[in-house]
Amino acid sequence: xxxxxxAASVSELIAAIIALSVPMAFAALGEVISERAGVINLGTxxxxxxxxxxxxxxxxxxxxxLFGVLVGGACGALMGLLLAFVSISxxxxxxxxxxxIYFLGVGLSGFLYDxxxxxxxxxxxxxxxxxxxxxxxSQIPVIGDSLFSQDIIEYLAFVTxxxxxxxxxxxxxxxxxxxxxxxxSAADTxxxxxxxxxxxxxxxxxxxxxxxxxYLALSSHAFQAENITAGRGFIAVAMVYFGKWRPARAFFGxxxxxxAYLLGAFFQVVGSIIPYYFLLMVPYVLTLVVLVGIARGxxxxxxxxxxxNREGG
Amino acid sequence: MARLxxxxxxxxxxxSILIITFLAYVVSPLVxxxxxxxxxxxxxxxxxxxxxxxxxxxxxxAETIVQGTPLMLMALGLAIAYRGKVWNIGAEGxxxxxxxxxxxxxxxxxxxxxxxxxxIPVGLLLSFVGGALFATVPALMKSRLGINEIxxxxxxxYVAVEALNWLVRGPFQDKTIPGSYPESPIFPPETALPxxxxxxxxxIGIIISVAxxxxxxxxxxxxxxxxxxxxxxxxxxxxxxxGIPVKRVINSAMILSGALAGLGGGIYILGVTHELLPxxxxxxxxxxxxxxxxxxxxxxxxxxxxxxxxxxVSGMSSVERALQIPRTLSxxxxxxxxxxxxxxxxxxxxxxxRA
Numbered sequence: 065x066x067x068x069x070x071a072a073s074v075s076e077l078i079a080a081i082i083a084l085s086v087p088m089a090f091a092a093l094g095e096v097i098s099e100r101a102g103v104i105n106l107g108t109x110x111x112x113x114x115x116x117x118x119x120x121x122x123x124x125x126x127x128x129x130l131f132g133v134l135v136g137g138a139c140g141a142l143m144g145l146l147l148a149f150v151s152i153s154x155x156x157x158x159x160x161x162x163x164x165i166y167f168l169g170v171g172l173s174g175f176l177y178d179x180x181x182x183x184x185x186x187x188x189x190x191x192x193x194x195x196x197x198x199x200x201x202s203q204i205p206v207i208g209d210s211l212f213s214q215d216i217i218e219y220l221a222f223v224t225x226x227x228x229x230x231x232x233x234x235x236x237x238x239x240x241x242x243x244x245x246x247x248x249s250a251a252d253t254x255x256x257x258x259x260x261x262x263x264x265x266x267x268x269x270x271x272x273x274x275x276x277x278x279y280l281a282l283s284s285h286a287f288q289a290e291n292i293t294a295g296r297g298f299i300a301v302a303m304v305y306f307g308k309w310r311p312a313r314a315f316f317g318x319x320x321x322x323x324a325y326l327l328g329a330f331f332q333v334v335g336s337i338i339p340y341y342f343l344l345m346v347p348y349v350l351t352l353v354v355l356v357g358i359a360r361g362x363x364x365x366x367x368x369x370x371x372x373n374r375e376g377g
Numbered sequence: 378m379a380r381l382x383x384x385x386x387x388x389x390x391x392x393s394i395l396i397i398t399f400l401a402y403v404v405s406p407l408v409x410x411x412x413x414x415x416x417x418x419x420x421x422x423x424x425x426x427x428x429x430x431x432x433x434x435x436x437x438x439a440e441t442i443v444q445g446t447p448l449m450l451m452a453l454g455l456a457i458a459y460r461g462k463v464w465n466i467g468a469e470g471x472x473x474x475x476x477x478x479x480x481x482x483x484x485x486x487x488x489x490x491x492x493x494x495x496x497i498p499v500g501l502l503l504s505f506v507g508g509a510l511f512a513t514v515p516a517l518m519k520s521r522l523g524i525n526e527i528x529x530x531x532x533x534x535y536v537a538v539e540a541l542n543w544l545v546r547g548p549f550q551d552k553t554i555p556g557s558y559p560e561s562p563i564f565p566p567e568t569a570l571p572x573x574x575x576x577x578x579x580x581i582g583i584i585i586s587v588a589x590x591x592x593x594x595x596x597x598x599x600x601x602x603x604x605x606x607x608x609x610x611x612x613x614x615x616x617x618x619x620g621i622p623v624k625r626v627i628n629s630a631m632i633l634s635g636a637l638a639g640l641g642g643g644i645y646i647l648g649v650t651h652e653l654l655p656x657x658x659x660x661x662x663x664x665x666x667x668x669x670x671x672x673x674x675x676x677x678x679x680x681x682x683x684x685x686x687x688x689x690v691s692g693m694s695s696v697e698r699a700l701q702i703p704r705t706l707s708x709x710x711x712x713x714x715x716x717x718x719x720x721x722x723x724x725x726x727x728x729x730x731r732a
Contacts, residue, residue, distance in 0.1 A: 106527055110712075150716065154723040159464050159527065163666060164716040171709030178703035179416065295535050302528045341543035348535040352518070355529065359522035 077326070082214065085322030086221045087112065087280035087293075091300035092307070092314040093228050094272030099304055100232060101265030102245035102367040106162025107147055108273045109297025110169020115140045115277030116292050117173040121180050123190045123282055130193075133217060133278045140274015143169060144267040152262050155371035170291070193217060193282055217279045221315075224272065228311045241265050245365035248372040258372045273297065295348060296321075302351050306358050309365065320354070321347050398673055401718050402685060405671070408717065409693070409710045416702065423696045430695030431688035437695065439577035443649060445687020447472070447641035449586040451665035452683050453593055454508075454637030456674040460597065461606035461630040462613070467515065467530025468638035469662025470537035471508040475639025476646045477541065478507030480549055480653040483564050490567040500568055501585075501643050508639015509632050511537065516631035520624040526631065538658045545655055561653035570648040582644040586683075589637070593676040606630050638662060660708070664690070667715045 091108050098105045105111070119136035123129045143165055151161035193215035232238040240261045243251035248258045281292060299321050300314075307314030328343040406427065410420040430437045451468045458465045465471075479500045483490075490496055515529035542559070544550075551562040570580035597603040605626045608616040617623050645661075646653065668686045672678035693707045 146716070150719055154720060156719045156723055160670070160719055163466065163527075164712070164719050167663070167667070167708075167715050168712035171705065171712035174705030175412075175703065175709040178705050182703055295531065298528055298531050302525075302532075305525065305528075339543050339547060341539040341546075344542075345536050345539045348532040348539075351532045352514075352529060355524045356518065356522060359518075359524050 079214070080326050081319060081322040082218055083283055083322075084325045085319045086218050086283075087276040088296045088300045088303065088318035088321055089221050089315050090224065090276030090279065091273040091297055092303045092318050093224060093311055094269035094276070095301055095304045096269075096307070096309060096311050096314050097228065097232065097241065097272070098266050098269030099368055100245045100309060100365055101241045101262045102248065102365055102370065102372070103148070103151060103262055103266050104158045104162060104301075104369050105144070105147055105165070105266060105269055105273070106159060106301060107143065107165025107169060107297075108162075108270075108301055109293055109295065110166035110172075111140045111143045111270045111273040112277030112280065112293045112297045112300075113169040113173035113291070114143055115274030116281035117176045118274075119278030120190065120281040121176065124180075127191070129191070129282050130216070132282060133275055136278025136281070137271045137275040140277065141267050141271040143274070144270025145263075147270065148263045148266040151371065152259055152266070155373060158369050158371070166297075173292075190282065215283075217275075217282075220275075221279075225311060225315045232311060237261075237264075242365070244372070245367055248367050248370075249374075252372075252374060262372070273300070276300070299347060299351055302355055305364075306354055308358075308363070317354075321350065324350050394673065397721055397724055398671075398678070400724075401671055401714075401721050404717055404721065405685075405689065405710075405714045408713045409689070409696075409706075412706060412710055412713065413696075413700070413702070416706070418700045418702060422699060426696040426699035427692040430692035436577070437691060439574060439579050440691035441684060441688040442583050443578045443687070444690040445684040446580075446582045446586050446648070447645040447661060448665055448668050448686055448690075449583075449590065449679060449683035450641035450644065451638045451662055452668035452672060452679045453586075453590055453676055454634030454641075455665055455669040456672060456676060456679050457593060457597060457606065457637075458630045458634035459669060459674050460610050461626060462610040463519070463627055463630040463634070464527045465512065465515070465530050465631055465634045466527050466666060467512070467534045467662070468634070468641075468665045469658065469660065470530065470534030471511045471635040471638035472642030472645070472662050473534075473537040473541050473657055474511040475504035475507040475642035476653060476657050477537075477544060478503045478639075479643045479646055480544075480561055483568050484549060484561065487562060487565065490565040493567045493569075493571075496565075496568045497570060497647065500647055501640060504643020504646075505636045505640045508642065509636035511639065512632050512635020513628075516628045516635075519631065520627040534662070541653070541658055542655060545653055549653055551652075559655050564647070564651045568647055569651060570644065578649055580644075580648040582648045585644065586641075587680055589640075590676045590680045597676060602626070602629060638665070641665075664711060667711050667718070670715065670718050 091112055095105055095108055115136035118139040119132035122132035122135045126132070147161055147165045150156045150164065151158045232241060240251065240256050243256060244258045244261045252258050277293065280296065284292070300318065303314045303317040303321075306317045324347040327346055331338065331340065331343045409427070410423055413423045414420045431441050432438055451472060455465055455468055482500055482503050483496070486496065511533060515526045515533060518524040518529050519526040545559040545561060549561040550557065551560055553562070570582055573579045573581055573583065597607065605616070605621045606629070608619070608621055609623055609626045613623055642657065646657065650657070664686060668682045669679060671685070672680075672682035690707070693710075696702070697704060697706065
């Protein structure tokens with residue numbers, strides 16, 4: 065197959081991969097924060113779904129996409145609060161708590177969709193986010209157009225990455241997060257409130273997942289009733305393993321999956337001898353393969369998944 | 378905000394477990410009615426439809442059993458796995474793969490089916506094997522490489538769903554009917570599970586399922602492997618120290634749960650649909666997670682919780698018809714129920730006091 069690769073198409077390709085990756089990238093960053101504090105949020109998929117439906121509804125009814133992203137993040141935070149309550153305060157198993165959040169998110173988003181849009185027959189469309197080219201930088205050949213001519217949320221993703229790296233690595237708050245994730249009783253002895261730090265980490269993490277879901281809904285212009293995330297939340301969790309709990313690795317790991325989703329979309333358009341449904345499988349199979357590849361040598365935070373109990377019971 | 382102090386009880390009495398379980402059963406339908414009321418629908422009309430769709434009419438009761446049967450097997454498998462802290466979330470994919478394998482076998486003999494006493498046992502066996510095979514991948518990934526099984530079983534489910542979507546539109550599609558609907562040819566009558574109650578879809582599947590639950594009770598509580606699964610779930614490092622082959626136990630728990638899920642899918646396709654449809658991916662495997670929790674991860678508890686949920690599924694579809702409400706309401710109710718069960722369970726295991 066002869067493919068004509070020119071600068072414009074490479075640029076479009078990069079831009080498309082970034083757009084597909086950003087929702088997962090936000091969620092993966094959020095999951096890193098949560099897991100570094102010792103709490104797995106397996107409900108990320110559900111949190112993203114809630115962020116997606118709330119942002120989409122705001123965008124559709126209020127015509128304000130940025131406000132939609134904010135509300136998506138806030139609704140994500142509420143889901144995070146619920147997860148924190150069940151898994152931190154009630155010390156229920158984190159796996160089960162995450163599952164509960166996942167199921168709740170699936171049900172809530174589907175139900176809200178039916179309530180808001182169920183009566184509307186035609187495909188519901190919204191306007192996308194405006195593109196903001198950065199002067200000068202966007203003029204760079206090949207990459208300029210794709211890297212520096214994006215919508216505001218895409219820039220925000222990269223800004224968030226830098227903030228997360230700095231906060232987790234270089235601030236007292238970040239130190240506390242890592243402390244309650246590695247050795248909560250030692251942190252407690254030093255006067256760090258394990259509960260408060262974990263609550264904060266889970267809620268911040270869920271907020272980011274909500275923003276990721278919001279961006280997914282807004283960037284796809286039209287909403288699917290069920291499961292718009294199609295496993296992206298779980299892939300984000302897998303990317304935290306892949307990234308060995310480091311923000312940048314997890315963040316850029318999701319770009320691999322952005323590319324995989326693009327592959328499916330690309331062949332859907334041009335048609336191919338490979339059945340379409342096999343292309344849809346690619347991201348999931350890729351996740352399995354990547355997990356096998358990095359299985360050895362990944363060391364999670366020591367207290368990951370363990371509810372903290374001062375009495376030690 | 379009042380400060381609450383949560384302390385673990387040293388021993389949880391059987392009585393408090395029963396009370397908590399009872400609470401969960403009462404709360405679940407209340408949740409459904411509450412959500413309906415919140416959505417501006419009449420809870421009384423819903424209650425009436427719920428009653429008629431479950432125990433109020435013979436048809437509703439039959440449908441309750443029909444819906445509860447595959448759920449029972451899937452939830453049973455999950456209960457066994459979860460006892461060993463093996464978090465198989467992929468019963469959906471495993472049941473789909475079980476049904477796919479059955480369909481493959483039936484289509485081989487579509488024109489000249491063998492007698493029913495061959496077709497049915499072999500079909501069910503293949504669904505069992507299909508589920509087991511599909512669960513072997515996450516089992517090995519967990520036991521050999523320590524990879525989180527929740528992520529792998531969910532990824533496997535997505536793969537199964539896409540495979541199903543492809544098969545019903547490709548190799549398994551019924552090419553004889555015009556319009557190319559995504560479905561396989563209708564299975565020959567030799568593959569249909571024997572009907573137990575005339576004019577209903579209640580088949581011997583319910584007997585198989587209940588029998589397996591009782592068998593699983595003995596397996597889990599009276600055999601060495603069952604004991605090992607529970608020991609690994611209780612404390613993996615202590616189990617390892619005491620000489621239990623933890624990896625092998627993890628493999629057994631995961632593969633057994635996959636096999637039972639596959640059998641659930643097989644019983645559904647041979648007992649209810651009699652053809653492979655895209656709707657085989659109905660989300661029943663996810664519902665099974667809730668059912669196994671509601672059954673307290675106990676094989677005998679699962680018998681009740683699955684029939685209860687079968688009633689909820691059957692009743693909800695009658696509610697949906699009566700009130701013209703979306704199907705997603707059931708999904709939402711399931712989500713709320715699972716979170717509430719998690720919160721309620723804490724009441725049994727912990728004491729909450731003002732500090």
